[in-house]
Amino acid sequence: MIKFVLMVNRQGQTRLSRYYQPVELGRRAALEADVVRGCLYRKKEECSFVEYKDFKLVYRHYASLYIVVGITESENELSVYELIHNFVEVLDKYFSRVSELDIMFNMDKVHIILDEMIQNGHVVETNHSRILAPLSALDTLAHS
C-alpha cells in the first residue's frame, strides 16, 4: 500500500502532504526532511526507488518539485512511479501545464484531485476525465 504522498521542493519546503497511515504531527516535518534528503542527493542515473527504514520511497523529479511516495514492500514500484506521472498529467490538464506555484496556491484543489486517485493507500481511479469530473462540477457551480 501507499503510506504517504509528498510534494517537496529542492529547499525541502513541503508543498503538499497526504498520509494514508497515521503519523503524528510533530514527527512529520522530520520525516519529510529526511525523506527528501534521501532523494535529493540521488544522481540522475541512479534508480528512482530508495530503501528507507523498513519501507521504500518512489520519487520523481519535476522542475523544482520532488514527488515522493512511500510504499510498503508488496507494492509494485514501477506502477507507483507511473502513478506519480499520471497524477502530474492530471494536474497539467487541470492547471494547463502545472507549476510549483499552482500547487502552492491551490493546495486544496490538488488535494481534491489526489483524493480521487488514491484512497486508503490504494489506487482507486486513474482515468483522467473521471478524476477531474467532481472538481470540474464544483468549478462550474462556483461560476454559475
Place this chain on the structure above:
Amino acid sequence: MSDVVERTLTALPSLLSSDPSPGRPSSTSKLGTLIRGITELTSKHDEEKLIQRELVSIKEQVSSPNTTMRQMKELMVRAVYCEMLGYEASFSYIHAIKLAQQGTALDKRVGYLAVSLFLNESHELLLLLVNTVLKDLQSTNLIEVCMALTVVGQVFPKDMIPAILPMVEEKLNHPKEIIRRKAVLALYKFYLIAPNQVQHIHSKFRKALCDKDPGVMSASLHIYLEMVTEKPESYKDLVVSFVTILKQVVGGKLPIDFNYHSVPAPWLQIQLLRILSLLGKNDRSTSEMMYEVLDESLRRAEMNHNITYAILFECVKTIYTIHPKAELLEKAAKCIGNFVLSPKINLKYLGLKALTYVVQQDADLALQHQMTIIECLDHSDLIIKRETLELLFRITNGQNVKVIVEKLLEFLRHSKDDYVTIDLGGKVTELAEKYPSEMISSSLWCMNE
C-alpha cells in the same frame, strides 16, 4: 513540466509583488501572504514565529460570527497549511466540520477535505460529522452525495457504521456510475475497519464486480483483494470472472479513456494479476484456468513504456507464484533476463528484485545472469548494490558463502543507516549459523561492529 521552470522563475517577481493575475489567487490573499512569508524565511525559529502569529490570527477569525463560509474556507486551507508544516491547529477542527455542514459546493468540499486531513478514525469530533454526512447522502445534489461518499471512504467512526450502512447500500443501485463506484469504495473502507459489519452484504460485492461500468467493477476489486488475501479458498468460484475481466481489459475492450499511454487500464491489470496470483497459488486446476490470459498479457505488454514493464513484472510474479507451467516460466525467465540486462537502471532494479523472488524455484536463472549480478555488486548506486546483496544472500551455498559474507560486511562497514545495519547484520549471523565450518576458518570475525 521541465520548461515550466522558466515560466515559474519569470512569473515569480510579479507574483511576489502585489499584482493579482486572473485565475490565480492573489498573492496578497491571506494564504498567499502566508506562503510568501514562509518561502522567504531561512530559519526554523522565524518560521515558528510566523506560524504562531498566523495561528492566532486564524483562531480569532474562525471564532468571529461575521466570518462567511467563503472566508472560513480560506481559513481552513491556511490551517491545513500550518498543520502540514507540523504546527497543531486543533482549534480549527470543529470549524472544519461546521464548514462541511454549512458550506455549499467548493466550501463544503474543502470542509470535508480539512476534516479528512485533520482527524483520524478515533477522534471524538468525528462523531459530529456523521449527521452532516447522512444529510448530504440524501441530497438531491449529486455533487454533495459524492462528497459525502468520498469522506466516508476516507475517515469514518467505526461505531457509527450501522447508522450509515443502509444509505450507502442504497447508493449501490444508483443510476450514476460515480455514485455506485464511491459507494463501493465506502464499503471497502467499512470492510477495512470493521469487516464483520459488512459480512451480510457479500452478494452486493458480487453485483458490483459484474457491474457494466468498469469503474464500479474496479472498485469492487479492492474489497476482493482483501478477502482473497485472507481466505483464497472461498473465492475460487470467481476465478472465471477475474480471468474474463482481465481478458477483456488486455484485449482492449474498455473505452479508450481508460487507457494510459495506449495501455488499457494498467493499474487494473496489475490488480487483477495480484488477485489471480493469490487464487492460483498451490492450486493446479485453478492455475490452469489462468495460463491463457497470462500468456496473452505477456504478449500484449510489448511496448517500451514503463507502465508495460510494470505489468510485465506483475505478470512474471504471478507466473512464478501459481502452479508452474513450463512454457510460461520460460517466457517469464526471458522477461526477467531482459530487465536485468537493461541499461535502464529502474528496470535493472526490477530484474534483480524478480530474480530474488524466483530464485528459490529457479536458481539456474541467477546463475545464467551471474556476470551481470557481479557487475551490479560494484554498482555506484547503493540501492542496486543492496538489492544485489539481497539476491546473493538467497543463493548462498557452501562454496560462495565466504565471498558473500565478505561483501555483506563491506557494505555494512560503509553504511550509517541503522535499518541497513540490523538487516544485513542479521543476514550475516544467519549465514554464520548455517555454514559454521566455512566461517570459522576465516578472519571475518574481526569485524565486530
